[in-house]
Amino acid sequence: MNYAVTAATGHFGQAAVKELNQLVGADRVVVIARNAEKAAQLFPANEVRVADYGDQAALEKALAGIDRVLFVSSQPGGAVSRDQQHRNVVAALKDNRVARVVYTSFPHVDRGQSWLAADHRLTEELLRESGLAHAFVRNNWYLENEASFLKAIAAGQAASYWTDKPMGWVLEAEYAAGAARVLVADQVKEVYEFAGPIITYAALGEAAAAALGTAGKAEQVSKEAYVAGLEADGLDHDTAALYASFQEPAEAGDLSAASDDLATVLGHPLTPLAAAIKQVVG
Numbered sequence: 001m002n003y004a005v006t007a008a009t010g011h012f013g014q015a016a017v018k019e020l021n022q023l024v025g026a027d028r029v030v031v032i033a034r035n036a037e038k039a040a041q042l043f044p045a046n047e048v049r050v051a052d053y054g055d056q057a058a059l060e061k062a063l064a065g066i067d068r069v070l071f072v073s074s075q076p077g078g079a080v081s082r083d084q085q086h087r088n089v090v091a092a093l094k095d096n097r098v099a100r101v102v103y104t105s106f107p108h109v110d111r112g113q114s115w116l117a118a119d120h121r122l123t124e125e126l127l128r129e130s131g132l133a134h135a136f137v138r139n140n141w142y143l144e145n146e147a148s149f150l151k152a153i154a155a156g157q158a159a160s161y162w163t164d165k166p167m168g169w170v171l172e173a174e175y176a177a178g179a180a181r182v183l184v185a186d187q188v189k190e191v192y193e194f195a196g197p198i199i200t201y202a203a204l205g206e207a208a209a210a211a212l213g214t215a216g217k218a219e220q221v222s223k224e225a226y227v228a229g230l231e232a233d234g235l236d237h238d239t240a241a242l243y244a245s246f247q248e249p250a251e252a253g254d255l256s257a258a259s260d261d262l263a264t265v266l267g268h269p270l271t272p273l274a275a276a277i278k279q280v281v282g
């Protein structure tokens with residue numbers, strides 16, 4: 001049995017390859033990346049195959065002879081739209097008749113209202129229609145998304161946010177380790193909702209201040225004021241609005257469902273929040 005990880009050079013992919021190398025040995029793990037040099041530097045013990053998600057023929061070649069694939073979702077905003085990139089990946093997976101695909105999806109994507117959910121919903125549909133055996137690991141928010149927020153608390157400052165609805169932050173490497181374990185498992189279910197404790201920004205701020213021993217405070221502001229704050233920090237308006245939009249899924253209630261799927265798959269409790277916060281702050 002051999003395995004491949006796509007978008008392997010990203011943060012998620014790197015953590016997943018590391019876990020897989022430990023679980024099954026690097027000689028059975030192929031890394032697929034668009035940047036050969038970066039991949040070769042990161043994974044000296046793994047076979048590297050090069051494919052951009054925009055290039056279906058290259059993907060078909062890269063996936064030849066692979067049994068199980070961890071398909072890491074692409075970033076929106078590329079030259080080729082993310083939905084087209086994902087169509088290419090699914091077509092290449094189908095062409096190679098892989099035995100299992102594990103796809104990194106979006107929490108409760110079937111009811112998710114956010115624009116961020118749309119490509120994931122489409123990709124789940126394409127994989128279901130493909131007839132390939134599959135599992136969806138629907139990752140709640142990465143704690144690393146909140147690095148600026150947490151660093152403000154670390155500096156004893158006010159850390160702003162605009163939604164008071166809760167979400168289930170976890171360290172990205174723990175989601176990736178969970179995905180790797182689903183890839184190698186004997187039996188899998190179709191959907192895993194990976195999430196940590198469901199808490200608000202206010203609670204995250206309190207936990208950070210306590211863990212870091214600072215007087216920093218989480219401060220709710222309007223969405224407009226949040227965007228203005230990012231602009232004042234030097235972001236252009238569109239980028240500031242994009243960053244602000246990452247809280248929309250929480251505001252819509254899409255990130256609030258508790259689940260112990262991730263801890264169950266990992267076989268141990270998730271890193272406690274205080275330790276995870278310290279890791280992100282560095």
Ligand SMILES: NC(=O)c1ccc[n+]([C@@H]2O[C@H](COP(=O)([O-])OP(=O)(O)OC[C@H]3O[C@@H](n4cnc5c(N)ncnc54)[C@H](OP(=O)(O)O)[C@@H]3O)[C@@H](O)[C@H]2O)c1
Pocket residue numbers: 007008009010011012013033034035038051052053054072073074075076078085104139140141142145172
């Ligand atoms: N749940 C959450 O909180 C959350 C937050 C952020 C992102 N995400 C999702 O999770 C995914 C993985 O996150 P991450 O932290 O690993 O992101 P990342 O560090 O930015 O890595 C993105 C990866 O996608 C690759 N990539 C981008 N466009 C590609 C293309 N056209 N063809 C092939 N590869 C391409 C990048 O390649 P290079 O290394 O060559 O640039 C990189 O390996 C993201 O892509 C996004 O879908 C989820």
